[in-house]
Amino acid sequence: MLNLFDIIDLRPGGFFLWALFLFMGREYVVMQSALSVLRYNRAVDHKIELSKGIQMNIVLLGAPGAGKGTQAAKLIEEFGTAHISTGDMLRAAVKAGTPLGKKAKSYMDAGDLVPDDVIIGLVLERLQEDDTKNGFILDGFPRTSAQAVALDAELSKMDRPLTAALLIDVEPEVIVKRLTSRRMCKECGYIGSVADASCPKCGGEMYQRDDDNEATVRNRLDVYEKSTSPLIDYYRGCNLLVSIDGDRDVDVVYADVKKALGC
Numbered sequence: 001m002l003n004l005f006d007i008i009d010l011r012p013g014g015f016f017l018w019a020l021f022l023f024m025g026r027e028y029v030v031m032q033s034a035l036s037v038l039r040y041n042r043a044v045d046h047k048i049e050l051s052k053g054i055q056m057n058i059v060l061l062g063a064p065g066a067g068k069g070t071q072a073a074k075l076i077e078e079f080g081t082a083h084i085s086t087g088d089m090l091r092a093a094v095k096a097g098t099p100l101g102k103k104a105k106s107y108m109d110a111g112d113l114v115p116d117d118v119i120i121g122l123v124l125e126r127l128q129e130d131d132t133k134n135g136f137i138l139d140g141f142p143r144t145s146a147q148a149v150a151l152d153a154e155l156s157k158m159d160r161p162l163t164a165a166l167l168i169d170v171e172p173e174v175i176v177k178r179l180t181s182r183r184m185c186k187e188c189g190y191i192g193s194v195a196d197a198s199c200p201k202c203g204g205e206m207y208q209r210d211d212d213n214e215a216t217v218r219n220r221l222d223v224y225e226k227s228t229s230p231l232i233d234y235y236r237g238c239n240l241l242v243s244i245d246g247d248r249d250v251d252v253v254y255a256d257v258k259k260a261l262g263c
């Protein structure tokens, strides 16, 4: 292989090339440092973009038993995203006696559904808290497309629009099988399956929860199907729907979730 000295020696005016090379060498160093400054700036820009990308403002969708809670827990653990479960929040607000909690309680005491604006109020109140800065996962809300429209309007006012509606998709028959074969430990609450003769954690007796019987499970799935189908269509129309096949190993599903969310 030719080295640089061979090239210079082989050509007439070798000295000139040498001088040019030295000059260019200096220019090269200058150019490289200029490029590294550019690269640094681009890296900084990229970092900002990246943190924007990781900011996950997600609505979580999926039938009861689809495993969305498991996936949410993994995202929360890895990315520090805030989990906003409207059911939990409603109970907490009522317990804490906040103005919205009192309002919600008045409906609940009367046996009425808590109106959308009260729940949206709760969610917006929750979004003022610091832990939602890295994003949030909304669980249990919205349940109807009307709620979704109202939520979008409020989030866009806050300049914190949704980044995705994540659907953990599992066929109803698979869920029926999953839930009806579920058994819980009477002693420690461990959730196992019909295959566990006794609790693998504490040896306690395993039992089937009342709402895990087939008729109840099917009814819950019907209710879910009716209320959530329009919601799925709505988010698909907004180009926000991310649908992941949830009928696989938990970690495989999670890897797909992360890939789909771009993180």
Ligand SMILES: [Zn+2]
Binding pocket: 185, 186, 187, 188, 189, 190, 199, 200, 201, 202, 203, 204
């Ligand atoms: Zn146990």
